[in-house]
Amino acid sequence: ETNVYDVVVIGAGGAGFSAAITASDAGAKVVLLEKMPNVGGNSLVSGAEMAAAGNWVQKKLGIEGDSVELHYQDTMKGGDMKGDPAVVRTMVENALPAAEWCRDVIGVEFQEDNLFFFGGHSKKRSLIPKGATGLDFITKFSATAEKRGIPIITNMKAEELVRDASGRVTGVKATMDGKSYTFSARKGVVIATGGFAANVAMRTEANPFYGDGFKTTNMPGAMGEGITMAKNIGAQVVNMGLIQTYPMCDPNSGAIELIDDARFEGAILVNQEGKRFVEELQRRDVMSKAILEQTGKYCYAIFNGEIEKRSHAITHHQDEVEVFTKTGILHKADTIEGIADFFKIPVDNLKATIARVNEFARTGKDLDFNYRSRFVDLSTGPYWIYRGVPSVHHTMGGLKINPKAEVLDANDKPIPGLWAAGEVTGCTHGTNRLGSNAYTDIIVFGRIAGAEAAK
Numbered sequence: 001e002t003n004v005y006d007v008v009v010i011g012a013g014g015a016g017f018s019a020a021i022t023a024s025d026a027g028a029k030v031v032l033l034e035k036m037p038n039v040g041g042n043s044l045v046s047g048a049e050m051a052a053a054g055n056w057v058q059k060k061l062g063i064e065g066d067s068v069e070l071h072y073q074d075t076m077k078g079g080d081m082k083g084d085p086a087v088v089r090t091m092v093e094n095a096l097p098a099a100e101w102c103r104d105v106i107g108v109e110f111q112e113d114n115l116f117f118f119g120g121h122s123k124k125r126s127l128i129p130k131g132a133t134g135l136d137f138i139t140k141f142s143a144t145a146e147k148r149g150i151p152i153i154t155n156m157k158a159e160e161l162v163r164d165a166s167g168r169v170t171g172v173k174a175t176m177d178g179k180s181y182t183f184s185a186r187k188g189v190v191i192a193t194g195g196f197a198a199n200v201a202m203r204t205e206a207n208p209f210y211g212d213g214f215k216t217t218n219m220p221g222a223m224g225e226g227i228t229m230a231k232n233i234g235a236q237v238v239n240m241g242l243i244q245t246y247p248m249c250d251p252n253s254g255a256i257e258l259i260d261d262a263r264f265e266g267a268i269l270v271n272q273e274g275k276r277f278v279e280e281l282q283r284r285d286v287m288s289k290a291i292l293e294q295t296g297k298y299c300y301a302i303f304n305g306e307i308e309k310r311s312h313a314i315t316h317h318q319d320e321v322e323v324f325t326k327t328g329i330l331h332k333a334d335t336i337e338g339i340a341d342f343f344k345i346p347v348d349n350l351k352a353t354i355a356r357v358n359e360f361a362r363t364g365k366d367l368d369f370n371y372r373s374r375f376v377d378l379s380t381g382p383y384w385i386y387r388g389v390p391s392v393h394h395t396m397g398g399l400k401i402n403p404k405a406e407v408l409d410a411n412d413k414p415i416p417g418l419w420a421a422g423e424v425t426g427c428t429h430g431t432n433r434l435g436s437n438a439y440t441d442i443i444v445f446g447r448i449a450g451a452e453a454a455k
């Protein structure tokens with residue numbers, strides 16, 4: 001069975017939707033293939049914050065001094081200068097137009113009076129969608145694609161790229177329920193299949209440290225098939241060993257703890273001994289490494305009512321709070337004794353730690369770990385405490401692309417007819433992706449890939 005389109009997009013996450021809609025708006029006949037029963041991928045379960053320097057919320061909040069250049073420096077530095085300079089430059093320059101496109105064309109509702117301050121960013125620059133998850137993005141993306149008449153075929157798994165005699169990519173072989181289908185692409189194929197965090201074998205091969213000792217925050221679809229498909233026709237793969245863990249995840253499921261939002265508004269981290277051991281706004285890799293060095297390879301985050309008022313960590317994530325309370329990894333108490341007793345943390349240690357943090361909150365200077373923001377005074381309850389562990393979150397490596405999202409071969413030459421965007425690519429984040437740079441990356445390069453493939 002053959003279906004003929006101009007552009008075939010593989011993977012219905014944020015990158016794939018951006019590519020499909022952009023290609024369609026450029027006049028191309030587009031199809032979007034998704035192997036899972038539902039669209040959204042990891043883009044759906046993400047917090048979906050989006051970093052964009054100079055954005056409209058910054059203006060409203062009076063945050064000054066941010067620039068594309070600063071975002072560039074932060075991204076490069078955060079990835080130990082291992083990101084591809086031209087690709088990173090393209091991402092930061094197109095970040096704000098991409099966010100405006102999401103707002104104005106897709107209809108994503110961003111919070112108008114609130115931004116996120118993620119580790120490694122030197123300014124508060126990350127836009128937050130309504131609900132602080134990817135749901136608003138994916139709902140609006142789906143509605144927009146439907147309005148454009150773009151077929152989204154779920155349960156359709158891309159297996160192989162098809163090429164003509166000249167080597168140009170001309171289509172995709174896929175399967176549904178064991179039956180084979182071929183989707184021909186007159187103009188091009190966009191790979192937007194996400195990363196490989198859910199593929200333990202691929203992780204182990206790329207970097208044995210991140211093998212079966214870790215759970216993952218990812219959806220089960222993140223198996224790296226786009227990387228394998230492209231590699232099989234000569235695509236260059238880079239940075240595969242660079243794997244990021246998210247520091248605070250559910251020890252039972254591996255999922256990101258959404259209540260960890262509290263950490264960005266002042267929650268402190270302590271170990272089983274009740275002592276701080278790392279700066280709470282450090283990079284994800286540094287924090288994860290520090291947590292793995294503590295007793296039991298886990299830690300606790302602690303916050304109070306004042307921090308809840310600022311972060312809405314509890315009120316925004318009631319479902320999670322219910323589960324965590326039942327599984328015993330979250331506890332609320334009026335006193336420090338109450339939270340210490342619950343997890344058998346030495347109460348004197350914890351009291352001393354909190355007294356010291358209160359002192360730092362007063363002086364504005366953390367003499368122990370140089371906290372980059374200002375601590376909140378923790379003298380008054382109620383208190384919440386939750387346990388967390390690092391879990392595999394993002395695979396920085398993948399297909400090598402250029403700023404036009406063309407997939408490159410071993411000689412850095414574009415493979416005709418093939419584009420890629422999103423986590424499947426390996427050039428943006430270097431050794432360590434900064435929080436909220438993923439959404440920026442997937443949407444910026446999804447749009448570029450869609451526009452280029454439709455030409």
Ligand code: ADP
Pocket residue numbers: 010011012013014015016033034035036039040041042043044156157158159192193194195221222223224225226421422423424442
């Ligand atoms: P990104 O953030 O880069 O957009 P996501 O994880 O959000 O990545 O989305 C990738 C999507 O691609 C997921 O929905 C995933 O199920 C889908 N996908 C992965 N492999 C395939 C495949 N072989 N065929 C079709 N869809 C795929």
